Amino acid sequence: MALSITESCVNCWACVDVCPNDAIYPDRPHFMIDDMKCTECIGDHPDPQCAAICPIEMAIADELGVFLNPPGSLTGIPVEKLKELGLWREAA
Amino acid sequence: MELPVISHSGPKAEGGGCASSGCGSAPDALAHLPDHIRAKVQDHPCYSEEAHHYFARMHVAVAPACNIQCNYCNRKYDCSNESRPGVVSELLTPDQAIRKVLAVAAEIPQMTVLGIAGPGDPLANPARTFDTFRQLSEKAPDIKLCVSTNGLSLPEHVDEIAKHNIDHVTITINCVDPEIGAQIYPWIYWQNKRIRGVEAARILIEQQQKGLEMLTARGILVKVNSVLIPGVNDQHLAEVSKIVKAKGAFLHNVMPLIAEAEHGTYYGLMGQPEPTAEQLQALQDECAGDMAMMRHCRQCRADAVGLLGEDRGDEFTMDKIDVMDIDYAAAMARRKEVHDAIIDQLEAKRGNAPAAAVDRGIPAGSRPVLMAVAGKNGVVAEHFGHAREFLIYEASPAGVRFIGHRKTELYCGGMDSCGDGDVIEAGASESLLDRNIRILEGCEVVLCAKIGYEPWGKLEAAGIAPNGEHAMEAIEDAVLAVYKEIAATGKLAPAVDSKKVA
Ligand code: SF4
Ligand code: SF4
Numbered sequence: 172m173a174l175s176i177t178e179s180c181v182n183c184w185a186c187v188d189v190c191p192n193d194a195i196y197p198d199r200p201h202f203m204i205d206d207m208k209c210t211e212c213i214g215d216h217p218d219p220q221c222a223a224i225c226p227i228e229m230a231i232a233d234e235l236g237v238f239l240n241p242p243g244s245l246t247g248i249p250v251e252k253l254k255e256l257g258l259w260r261e262a263a
Numbered sequence: 264m265e266l267p268v269i270s271h272s273g274p275k276a277e278g279g280g281c282a283s284s285g286c287g288s289a290p291d292a293l294a295h296l297p298d299h300i301r302a303k304v305q306d307h308p309c310y311s312e313e314a315h316h317y318f319a320r321m322h323v324a325v326a327p328a329c330n331i332q333c334n335y336c337n338r339k340y341d342c343s344n345e346s347r348p349g350v351v352s353e354l355l356t357p358d359q360a361i362r363k364v365l366a367v368a369a370e371i372p373q374m375t376v377l378g379i380a381g382p383g384d385p386l387a388n389p390a391r392t393f394d395t396f397r398q399l400s401e402k403a404p405d406i407k408l409c410v411s412t413n414g415l416s417l418p419e420h421v422d423e424i425a426k427h428n429i430d431h432v433t434i435t436i437n438c439v440d441p442e443i444g445a446q447i448y449p450w451i452y453w454q455n456k457r458i459r460g461v462e463a464a465r466i467l468i469e470q471q472q473k474g475l476e477m478l479t480a481r482g483i484l485v486k487v488n489s490v491l492i493p494g495v496n497d498q499h500l501a502e503v504s505k506i507v508k509a510k511g512a513f514l515h516n517v518m519p520l521i522a523e524a525e526h527g528t529y530y531g532l533m534g535q536p537e538p539t540a541e542q543l544q545a546l547q548d549e550c551a552g553d554m555a556m557m558r559h560c561r562q563c564r565a566d567a568v569g570l571l572g573e574d575r576g577d578e579f580t581m582d583k584i585d586v587m588d589i590d591y592a593a594a595m596a597r598r599k600e601v602h603d604a605i606i607d608q609l610e611a612k613r614g615n616a617p618a619a620a621v622d623r624g625i626p627a628g629s630r631p632v633l634m635a636v637a638g639k640n641g642v643v644a645e646h647f648g649h650a651r652e653f654l655i656y657e658a659s660p661a662g663v664r665f666i667g668h669r670k671t672e673l674y675c676g677g678m679d680s681c682g683d684g685d686v687i688e689a690g691a692s693e694s695l696l697d698r699n700i701r702i703l704e705g706c707e708v709v710l711c712a713k714i715g716y717e718p719w720g721k722l723e724a725a726g727i728a729p730n731g732e733h734a735m736e737a738i739e740d741a742v743l744a745v746y747k748e749i750a751a752t753g754k755l756a757p758a759v760d761s762k763k764v765a
Contacts, residue, residue: 185328187328226329
């Protein structure tokens, strides 16, 4: 059970600092989650911390590829507007 | 009647001799401050209008993470409130940042201030931020430190800030009302949760106010920045100003919202209007009161280097720094010499009588006139089409005072091709020249060293008189001279306002 980081990531370090398991590491082109270390924060926090602080929609996905922060969920920009601008995706 | 260059300090203006500084405010613009605060800010380029001509500052981008979202920010770029969006700063580790600061401070001995402002929130990156400050205090104790924050995690770091002897903190406070805050901040990360809406804004505001009180209680200077967002907090910022000053903020700086669609911010994409230059100025006048020291703020990038309004960052990339051969001890000694010399020079100026001009017949009730100046280093130096910004001055019977600056888009490709920019780019609704003329709204005169035929005509059509007759003169003298010329024509006669006449 682990989350993963997608190519939407902007390498901002926010998740690295809050992960209770040191599971996230800087990498190119974007940061990565070590799936051997990630526990999805179970036992530490009710919410996965990386997903709770990440400012970028679609940057963190679960094992099914479902975005924890889908388009529009962080900025409040309506989905229609995002579709119009080509900034909308359903899953990783 | 004497016509001094006005000081913002009120009636006691005898030190007001910033005659050719290019900023127009008198050196004793700081006079209202207690001595210990004035001593701290007088050679700080961001706080003192006169110091910014002489001293340099730099920012290092060591703080990438952020703990809140602002509607004017897109984290794909730098934070757009402390730094301009659209350009990503070179992210440095604390060790790299120290190497860079020491290299810059050796190369530019006027360097006095190191700031950490982003690209995220410095206090959301406490390890990186404080490691940088700690190392620098050891290696270059003469350099002042400052830090900017959104305030969310400020209270928990106040003791650490006090320990590192960081005496300037900037807090961005856009509101004191959570309902308004909810329109500016969609979420915060707080106690291991993402919190949204009014609740998020309430926590953020509480933390900001608490942090402000804790800092001023410890004698640490606090400046408050606010982003003016028309229709959201424009009616509210005067209230913010009152509250933060009552709590001891020494300066309240109102900055315009930047909301361009191509930055991909919520405001940009949703068509939130930016304030006009006039709206901004009206609010700055209201909030600044006698503390109008930040009119020269240029909203620097998170990795800006150099004097305010210039960015020499390209000279100091890590690969260039790595091959520099620097004698750090000698550099520090040299900085001391240069600083002392500048301070002496400023003191001498403060002691001098103001460059008062003798009144030649300006009727006491004459209305004030705004003039835009294409200036550089205190003189009318720039070609109209080359000006990256215009300095706005107000002339009135009481004297000349600096109001602010307005940024242009360069349209002129070369000395001979002025007017070439007067074409409308595909997709744009107006030409750059038209846009630049529009930002001069409210001004009656433009002073520049030279101006092309085409912009001349357009300016006149817009009711703005172009004037190239004062090239290379000190700005305040030129503004005053033009004001007198206008007065002589009788156009400044007191407005006959029947409502006001009793
Ligand atoms: S879900 Fe939790 S454990 Fe997994 S990477 Fe994110 S913060 Fe770390
Ligand atoms: S917080 Fe999000 S954007 Fe930032 S590094 Fe982590 S995954 Fe990438």
